[in-house]
Amino acid sequence: MSYTFYRSEFTNSSGDYVRANWDNRHLLSLTWGYKFNRNWELGLKFRYQGGAPYTPFDLIASQQNYLTLGTGVFNYNQANTLTLQSFNAADVRIDKKWNFRRFTLDVFLDVQNWYGAANPGLPNYTFKRNADNTAFVTTNGQPIQQNGSNAIPVILPNDEVSILPTIGFIVEF
Numbered sequence: 001m002s003y004t005f006y007r008s009e010f011t012n013s014s015g016d017y018v019r020a021n022w023d024n025r026h027l028l029s030l031t032w033g034y035k036f037n038r039n040w041e042l043g044l045k046f047r048y049q050g051g052a053p054y055t056p057f058d059l060i061a062s063q064q065n066y067l068t069l070g071t072g073v074f075n076y077n078q079a080n081t082l083t084l085q086s087f088n089a090a091d092v093r094i095d096k097k098w099n100f101r102r103f104t105l106d107v108f109l110d111v112q113n114w115y116g117a118a119n120p121g122l123p124n125y126t127f128k129r130n131a132d133n134t135a136f137v138t139t140n141g142q143p144i145q146q147n148g149s150n151a152i153p154v155i156l157p158n159d160e161v162s163i164l165p166t167i168g169f170i171v172e173f
Contacts, residue, residue: 005025028049029046052167071125104172126153
């Protein structure tokens with residue numbers, strides 16, 4: 001088991017302390033393993049990470065510049081004032097080993113994030129699109145204006161779930 005508490009800050013242009021992007025505050029990791037009879041092994045790992053800070057979008061500048069930049073514009077006057085949700089996940093791995101005279105064969109199944117925890121990431125800024133995703137929806141039904149004034153802004157959450165199973169083998173000489 002390991003636990004780390006930390007703070008990471010920097011001073012902005014006004015001299016105020018602001019959380020750094022990697023200031024998650026809490027990191028926890030637990031690992032456990034057990035060797036069964038007949039060369040079977042089971043391993044479990046759990047990890048927890050506090051929420052990372054992030055900067056919100058400047059909604060006016062984002063709407064005006066989205067078609068040119070293809071992304072939202074951050075409001076640096078509010079640098080890292082919002083915080084993502086914390087993250088936790090668990091991995092499980094089972095191994096079977098066979099010992100031969102000149103080598104060892106280890107076959108394993110490893111599943112990362114086996115219970116499907118969401119991994120929070122920075123939200124995305126975009127404009128609302130039509131049902132078949134071929135054009136932007138506008139407030140007046142006309143083609144979108146270059147300055148985005150008739151666009152419908154949307155902030156999309158970025159909470160992807162990723163479960164990664166791996167089957168593999170290791171040959172030791």
